[in-house]
Amino acid sequence: MRKKLKKNEKKKTKILKSIDKLKNKITAKEKKLSKVNIKIASLEKKVAENKAKKLAKKNAEQSPASIDN
Secondary structure (H helix, E strand, O other): OHHHHHHHHHHHHHHHHHHHHHHHHHHHHHHHHHHHHHHHHHHHHHHHHHHHHHHHHHHHHHHHHHHHO
């Protein structure tokens, strides 16, 4: 009886340890993904700013030409 209880306890501890390891892996992956998402968002912001600057330049260039005509 004692041997069975000890085996069951060992199995439980092994299972709990493996679950903890998997949870740690998941949290590590989530952290990496959040970092990647932040980088992507910053790149998208830069691209949007550059497009806005280009549009502003085009509008600034077109307006004096239309005034002269």
